[in-house]
Amino acid sequence: MPVARVNRVLCVAEKPSIAKAVANHLAGGQVTTRNVRGNPYVKNYEFQYTFQTWGACTVTMTSVLGHLLSHDFDARYKAWKSCDPSQLFEASIDDFVEESKQPLADNIQSQARYCQILYIWTDCDREGENIGTEIRSVAVKGNPSLSQPGKTVRARFSNIERAHIINAAGNPIALDEAQSNAVQSRIELDLRIGASFTRNLTLSVQPMLRQHFGNDDQGVISYGSCQFPTLGFVVERYLRVRNFVPETFWSIKVMHEKDRVKVNFRWARNHLFDRMVVVVLFERCLAAKTARVTKVQTKPTSKWKPLPLTTVELQKCGSTFLRLDSARVMQVAEGLYQKGWISYPRTETDQFDRDMDLRALVQKQTQGGDWAQFAQGLVDGGFSLPRSGRNNDKAHPPIHPVNFVNPTQLNQDEQRVHEFVVRRFLACCSEDARGSKTDISIVFGSELFSTSGLTVLERNYLDVYKYDRWTSSQELPRFQEGEVFEPTEALMSEGQTSPPGYLTEPELIALMDANGIGTDATMAEHISKIKERQYVETRARARGARQGDDDDGAASDGETAAGAAPAAGRGRGRGRARGRGGRGGGGGEDRGATNGMQEFIPTTLGVALVEGYENMGFEISLTKPFLRKEMELKMKAICEGRKTKAEVVHETIEQYRDVYVRTQQRLDTLRAAVRKYCFGENG
């Protein structure tokens, strides 16, 4: 029971655009805007609002610009040569408000004095919870009563559509301390481990690089527990390609012409790597002279519509279909979310909640755009419930369009991303594509062969989701079980395996996702980081270069699925970690869309680092995913209350300290690798 009457509520969002949108929705247009001294981006919006919980109140809505607090080591440890890097595992850490953010903190502190309730409106994910607790800690300085139970609450929202926001405003919940703690432990671990390893690595290797190249250009050689495994994937693929030995294989091809159609039969063994064996088998086929049909089966088949959209999927598709790299896609998506066109773009959830009104959302898309007619078709009876994936982070729904917007209001990149989100959503609400597949098997000598034909009967979702392909094959002539015929042509053929291509961004994201490196929000950042540190470079993939794995399989006749729908990733945990330091205020400049598929090539330094650490022994494995994967699992355990922050920090520090010591003992291995790759000296 509230004892004191609530008159004033202070609402704080994570970014100015959210504050403005929420203020306008709640105020119904009657907003007084005031500047905040010391910062041109953040404003205080004042209005009257009647809350379900507290009645009529005066509301001040403001925001921060991402994280309010910064963390660094105590002054004694800041200089690189001030201490042995391993001391950083224990050195004390200060939390402070960085100079540029001081005006925001001052604003919150002073506004808090007059309020009885602090209402947090940061984005609903782990980082948001943590930022919420930062805001609270600053507000409490101005008004200690806000630390009492029920005085600081938070809003739960996934998009900034009006009805949704008003509903959120009426249903506040408590800040999730567990999630905030998870973030705090991550911050502390990244700081301690990142700093100690980076200093150690740089001090060990930088001098030799500078000396050898005779200049001071070589910058810091950083270590990050996500960066390194990411680099590890790139280097590993690079070495696989370089070390690849092509091999010849042999195959038997059977072709039979019937009803004027040439039917190619594929060998059940696909191909073999021993010529003698294939010759023998081939001869026995020929000796048999005739082939017999063992199975003719026609059955319905389908191509599944895509799963609801997650962040990882969006990034992969962005690279593959929209030719935008992951960092750019997320930037654009974030912008679309802030403007209210799509839902929160950082989510692992690939299933829609049962009580979500999807039809209403489809209805909105009938208003315009190339997909209007298709959307109308869904409204008129073609609607089908979306597939459900296996992941639900319980924080946000899959990415979907929230409102209709005329594409002409968006810039080019926004149009492409927006279009993708809309088409994906409409595809989710359509039917699977349906077809009919005929499989025919024959036995020729002792060998089995088969062929199949596909007839696409209903395109359904394919009509709106232009990113998938499914086409009918040539029509197969009629065969009957038991039928015997003499094949028109039987040949032995030869081919060669070819190396996989270098890693493309969607492949790298898929690997990071499958191996638990980074969270959906941070993957793009880790990738940017290894580029920034010059551990890798990107270049456009040459036309016709192979994608995917080696062991060239003969293209199958019958169905082809070019640009197959990218894989559904496995969800690992409940949150995203990211540095939301300074991304408010000014919008991102247009970097210009990347053209063509980019592939990653490690630099000599990148290869030297990975090889150097690999050669130190696998129990150290800084470039392999499992150490980081364990850390992510521990973060999840904190969120779920199974482990405390202190436990996790302690355990992880001990683990890395052990690795640190071993690394120290084997530094020569690292230096040898640098000499080999960076200096070209014979290893």
Add this chain to the structure above:
Amino acid sequence: MANGNAAEIGASISTFLTAKGVPPTKAWLHTFFSSVRLTTPVIALQQTALFQIRNADLQTSITRSASTLLPPGITDPATKEKHVRGPITVQVLDIEDIGRSRWSQVEALEAVDRGETTKGREVIRIVPEESGPDSTTLADAAKSSGPHKLLLQDASGAQAYAMEVLPLKGVGVQMSVGGKLVLRDFMVARGLILLEPRNVEVLGGKVEAWDKKWREEQKQRLKAKASIGEGG
């Protein structure tokens, strides 16, 4: 230990082993007897004998006759086809998976060396795709093994290549070198023995020294074959 007793036991063991396809030589029996107590029940002795002979080199343990040796000239590539009744006992000297490239097999061994097959350290490299009820994945293709090509040797030391036309249980790269097979009623095409479940009995066994060496050299061997292979 009465001599008569030893002779009887010897005969019963010899009969037992012969029925299994591994008729022992007198010399081998003699060595065997020096390593066991004759007071042990005969059935146990029989099993021990079978176990030991399975792990021995055929060339020094079983008798040579038309019914234990590969017919002469069966490896002749000029002969299109030849049927052999058998039974013939052979030991496996080499096994190769010819369904996968040697290079991919090398990569798989290197992943084991890097510790990636230990629990908790797996690195997932192939991400499965799902596009429909009939989709097969790259991962499935990579894991499939076989068919296998074997190098077999009979008791006289003669060697011949054989191939699994249909999958044989117990045959694969995990199989031990020196393992024994009994072949019956089989076809030889251009010098290549064609194996199917109905004409092969896998007796098992292993010659420790050979198997150890084979496994140690496996990666090297595969690499060498991969480099030669590209020539065709």
